[in-house]
Amino acid sequence: xxxxxxxDAGAVRGAGVSGDDxxxxxxxxxxxxxxxxxxxxxxxxTAARSQFAEKGYDATTLRGIARVAGVDxxxxxxxxxxxxxxxxxxxxxxxxxxxxxxxxxxxPPEQLGERLVRxxxxxxDAAPDRRQTIAGLISVATSGSDGATMFRHFLxxxxxxxxxxxxxLDDPELRASLVASxxxxxxxxxxxxxxxxxxxxxxxxxxALIGPTVQRYLTG
Amino acid sequence: xxxxxxxDAGAVRGAGVSGDDxxxxxxxxxxxxxxxxxxxxxxxxTAARSQFAEKGYDATTLRGIARVAGVDxxxxxxxxxxxxxxxxxxxxxxxxxxxxxxxxxxxPPEQLGERLVRxxxxxxDAAPDRRQTIAGLISVATSGSDGATMFRHFLxxxxxxxxxxxxxLDDPELRASLVASxxxxxxxxxxxxxxxxxxxxxxxxxxALIGPTVQRYLTG
Numbered sequence: 543x544x545x546x547x548x549x550d551a552g553a554v555r556g557a558g559v560s561g562d563d564x565x566x567x568x569x570x571x572x573x574x575x576x577x578x579x580x581x582x583x584x585x586x587x588t589a590a591r592s593q594f595a596e597k598g599y600d601a602t603t604l605r606g607i608a609r610v611a612g613v614d615x616x617x618x619x620x621x622x623x624x625x626x627x628x629x630x631x632x633x634x635x636x637x638x639x640x641x642x643x644x645x646x647x648x649x650p651p652e653q654l655g656e657r658l659v660r661x662x663x664x665x666x667d668a669a670p671d672r673r674q675t676i677a678g679l680i681s682v683a684t685s686g687s688d689g690a691t692m693f694r695h696f697l698x699x700x701x702x703x704x705x706x707x708x709x710x711l712d713d714p715e716l717r718a719s720l721v722a723s724x725x726x727x728x729x730x731x732x733x734x735x736x737x738x739x740x741x742x743x744x745x746x747x748x749x750a751l752i753g754p755t756v757q758r759y760l761t762g
Numbered sequence: 763x764x765x766x767x768x769x770d771a772g773a774v775r776g777a778g779v780s781g782d783d784x785x786x787x788x789x790x791x792x793x794x795x796x797x798x799x800x801x802x803x804x805x806x807x808t809a810a811r812s813q814f815a816e817k818g819y820d821a822t823t824l825r826g827i828a829r830v831a832g833v834d835x836x837x838x839x840x841x842x843x844x845x846x847x848x849x850x851x852x853x854x855x856x857x858x859x860x861x862x863x864x865x866x867x868x869x870p871p872e873q874l875g876e877r878l879v880r881x882x883x884x885x886x887d888a889a890p891d892r893r894q895t896i897a898g899l900i901s902v903a904t905s906g907s908d909g910a911t912m913f914r915h916f917l918x919x920x921x922x923x924x925x926x927x928x929x930x931l932d933d934p935e936l937r938a939s940l941v942a943s944x945x946x947x948x949x950x951x952x953x954x955x956x957x958x959x960x961x962x963x964x965x966x967x968x969x970a971l972i973g974p975t976v977q978r979y980l981t982g
Contacts, residue, residue: 716960720972
């Protein structure tokens with residue numbers, strides 16, 4: 543799987559995700575300037591995918607994306623307020639991690655694990671095309687390509703470190719990576735492999751089963 | 763990733779696994795009869811990969827593999843005592859699940875989780891090419907290809923059901939799939955994504971961290 547396919551992650555499940563950028567179902571590996579008639583936002587998203595894939599999440603800048611897209615950097619800021627928001631749009635993610643982390647933190651500390659599991663599965667269970675998106679992302683993440691590097695950077699920088707810092711716990715990176723191991727594995731069985739009964743379980747059953755594990759990893 | 767690559771799983775990490783069958787580094791997608799001069803065992807393994815990929819683990823028979831390999835069925839039984847052993851050889855797995863499950867069960871029930879985690883990581887940490895093999899298997903499993911179906915059948919039939927039955931617990935399939943979710947996720951972060959500190963953690967640290975989770979899923 544090519545790194546340029548990452549934004550079309552859902553497509554690897556054979557059903558194609560209709561992104562709101564209008565370019566999600568195009569053939570992979572197209573780079574650089576868009577043909578005349580395509581919109582600026584689409585050009586920025588295409589440039590973002592190639593830059594994130596080539597340079598990784600950390601080293602990619604909005605200025606660099608603007609240059610590849612052939613647009614003024616101010617236009618990138620007009621459409622996307624941050625690198626994270628641009629990444630989320632380029633990858634067809636349903637929400638920015640910052641908001642997700644905010645919802646996880648909002649409540650009693652002893653229910654952190656429950657809230658994390660509920661938010662995580664709620665995000666991907668919301669619609670069939672989201673299930674395809676997460677399955678596609680996991681496929682890219684495990685492909686050994688540059689896309690895997692990008693995914694790793696995003697997962698550690700935008701999700702795990704933020705969550706760990708917000709919880710103000712000791713050993714934040716170890717705790718966050720343990721949580722990620724449980725959640726990525728559950729997503730893999732539920733969405734990629736479709737192994738029962740995890741594949742069809744209700745979200746609240748998963749909260750009751752997996753929530754205590756996540757709670758122990760965060761605060762135990 | 764093609765289903766025919768499954769037996770060369772390690773190769774997707776860019777380093778190629780030297781299997782003991784002498785055909786592990788050949789180009790993917792070759793099927794059917796081998797050219798003259800290649801050994802019978804290699805022909806059987808190649809036929810096995812294509813049959814497992816096309817029909818899945820459950821529907822593949824030793825007789826069907828013999829037919830595709832163009833050899834007498836007795837020859838298949840000469841080289842491989844069971845379908846499982848043939849699958850393990852075809853996929854370059856380091857051990858048959860039956861022996862692994864035996865070692866996990868051998869000891870006090872309250873340390874089942876610890877033993878499972880120790881056996882699992884011990885298996886894949888033993889050598890660098892084993893790390894490549896498990897990373898390659900995870901890549902195939904999440905690829906959405908026929909290889910993923912095969913992997914799912916093998917995981918549920920040869921590993922999870924056997925483990926669940928041996929433990930004689932209630933809700934065996936739910937418990938086994940929860941254990942698999944934690945172990946596959948930990949393998950994904952450790953071997954596929956290389957996320958620290960999980961990637962470099964000592965096996966015994968992982969036993970202490972993840973063992974209680976597995977114990978709770980099995981007996982809690």
